[in-house]
Amino acid sequence: MWTTWKSIFASTLALGTMLAPGVSFAQTPVDAPAGAYIPPQAEHAITEVKVPKLLNKQMKNQRVTRGPIHPNYKMHVTYDSQNHIINGKLSVTFTNNTGVRLNDVYFNLWGNAANFRTNGGGMDVKNVKVNGKAANHHLQETALHIDATLPKNRKSTVSMDFTVHVPKGQDRFGWDGDTVSLGNWFPILAVYDDEGWNVDPYFPYGESFYSLTSNFDVTVTTDKKQVIAATGTEIGKPKLKGNLATHRYIAKQVRDFAMEMNPNYKIISTTVNKVKVNVYYAEEHAKFSQDLLQSGVDSIKLFSEKFGAYPWPELDVVSMKGWFGGMEYPQLVMISLRDNATPAWVRSVNAHEIGHQWFYGIIGNNEYDEAWLDESFATFAAALYDNELDQLTAEPVPGFHLSHPISYFTAYGQEGISAYYDTVYDYGARTLNDLRKLLGDKQFYASMQAYYKQKKFGITTTKDFIRIMEQTSGRDLDKFFAEHYVFVSDQE
Numbered sequence: 001m002w003t004t005w006k007s008i009f010a011s012t013l014a015l016g017t018m019l020a021p022g023v024s025f026a027q028t029p030v031d032a033p034a035g036a037y038i039p040p041q042a043e044h045a046i047t048e049v050k051v052p053k054l055l056n057k058q059m060k061n062q063r064v065t066r067g068p069i070h071p072n073y074k075m076h077v078t079y080d081s082q083n084h085i086i087n088g089k090l091s092v093t094f095t096n097n098t099g100v101r102l103n104d105v106y107f108n109l110w111g112n113a114a115n116f117r118t119n120g121g122g123m124d125v126k127n128v129k130v131n132g133k134a135a136n137h138h139l140q141e142t143a144l145h146i147d148a149t150l151p152k153n154r155k156s157t158v159s160m161d162f163t164v165h166v167p168k169g170q171d172r173f174g175w176d177g178d179t180v181s182l183g184n185w186f187p188i189l190a191v192y193d194d195e196g197w198n199v200d201p202y203f204p205y206g207e208s209f210y211s212l213t214s215n216f217d218v219t220v221t222t223d224k225k226q227v228i229a230a231t232g233t234e235i236g237k238p239k240l241k242g243n244l245a246t247h248r249y250i251a252k253q254v255r256d257f258a259m260e261m262n263p264n265y266k267i268i269s270t271t272v273n274k275v276k277v278n279v280y281y282a283e284e285h286a287k288f289s290q291d292l293l294q295s296g297v298d299s300i301k302l303f304s305e306k307f308g309a310y311p312w313p314e315l316d317v318v319s320m321k322g323w324f325g326g327m328e329y330p331q332l333v334m335i336s337l338r339d340n341a342t343p344a345w346v347r348s349v350n351a352h353e354i355g356h357q358w359f360y361g362i363i364g365n366n367e368y369d370e371a372w373l374d375e376s377f378a379t380f381a382a383a384l385y386d387n388e389l390d391q392l393t394a395e396p397v398p399g400f401h402l403s404h405p406i407s408y409f410t411a412y413g414q415e416g417i418s419a420y421y422d423t424v425y426d427y428g429a430r431t432l433n434d435l436r437k438l439l440g441d442k443q444f445y446a447s448m449q450a451y452y453k454q455k456k457f458g459i460t461t462t463k464d465f466i467r468i469m470e471q472t473s474g475r476d477l478d479k480f481f482a483e484h485y486v487f488v489s490d491q492e
């Protein structure tokens with residue numbers, strides 16, 4: 001995601017609900033400065049950086065292998081664009097590779113987050129089955145718990161019917177006017193690792209998404225007038241019946257499946273490195289359409305050369321009017337265009353979101369525990385695209401370290417938001433640029449390409465990144481990372 005202080009404040013004031021649970025504004029910070037900002041209370045509350053011994057989670061079992069692997073989703077959904085309701089059937093088959101027998105399985109239902117519920121959103125499930133047999137289940141906010149017996153090294157299938165109320169409001173999940181944004185809209189299999197099942201809370205200011213690469217076969221029926229951008233590739237022509245059209249999409253090795261639709265979208269397309277790049281734009285954003293297409297092409301070219309090839313056949317860039325700058329999904333980026341956007345800003349935000357195709361999409365991570373592994377890297381990628389690496393000079397925020405800043409955000413509430421962004425986006429990107437300067441361009445990008453090869457379609461951790469940088473450069477980087485507040489934490 002990419003955002004700014006000002007857009008956060010605007011959204012909070014406009015929606016009044018974009019707050020993390022238990023967090024409230026003590027004041028109305030309309031005139032807060034853009035850029036570096038240290039909350040006044042934080043100055044005395046946080047004075048010293050300490051190496052955390054253990055962050056906020058217990059390691060349960062270090063011998064567990066992260067899983068379940070190879071999720072294969074089949075979904076048939078209908079979207080009612082009058083009432084903004086999705087009805088669907090989902091089945092997902094996966095292998096329990098964790099090394100232990102599992103007695104339950106979790107899904108994340110992000111649409112049940114508080115900020116969506118207050119705008120009319122929500123999700124529910126019924127008819128839950130495990131390997132064809134009815135299974136007890138319990139839904140608590142975003143976490144769906146299902147009783148299941150999943151033997152080691154065996155395939156299992158979970159199926160369910162689900163209903164989604166899409167909330168009002170232009171967010172990554174929400175509808176506004178003709179535009180419908182469907183990010184994180186279906187029940188998605190959680191990840192089991194040494195912490196157990198990961199069902200962290202929704203985080204509206206950043207992300208708490210964590211999923212393994214999966215295959216999707218999705219059939220969507222809705223008004224035939226809808227123009228749909230989606231993860232994956234559309235197979236064949238839509239089937240028409242009355243006012244409805246049924247589309248089918250196949251996506252491979254992706255962590256999520258997102259859609260954006262608007263009956264008035266226009267599309268421009270081109271091809272780069274055999275990747276089809278499509279820009280979907282509403283008429284009001286026509287003046288930015290060429291900037292989006294060109295920066296899309298240039299970003300794919302540049303990041304493929306520096307980090308490793310873009311591995312999917314297609315990328316969709318969609319225009320919308322969210323409160324944030326942009327949001328990344330596999331093969332689909334949402335770019336939020338405001339009236340005062342400049343072409344340079346639009347190109348840079350697009351480069352950031354496309355940077356996430358590498359850092360989140362190809363190389364995945366636990367975004368809740370270690371957000372810097374995608375946000376710092378996407379910010380670095382955008383600065384590389386902007387030819388502004390020398391402007392990555394942000395100073396560290398007292399008390400925050402890169403490996404798990406959300407624990408500080410939780411501790412310091414609203415005051416911690418600016419520190420979160422300054423740390424995870426700006427100081428993390430500066431850290432990567434300092435590493436580039438230390439290793440030299442040739443070694444740095446060679447090491448990044450080795451990182452891509454080792455982690456492609458997998459999950460990375462801070463520890464993995466440091467190890468790969470050290471092994472490929474032949475240098476001991478402990479001091480460098482410690483001096484940059486990168487500590488190996490509970491993700492060891």
Ligand SMILES: [Zn+2]
Nearest residue numbers: 001002375378
């Ligand atoms: Zn981002």
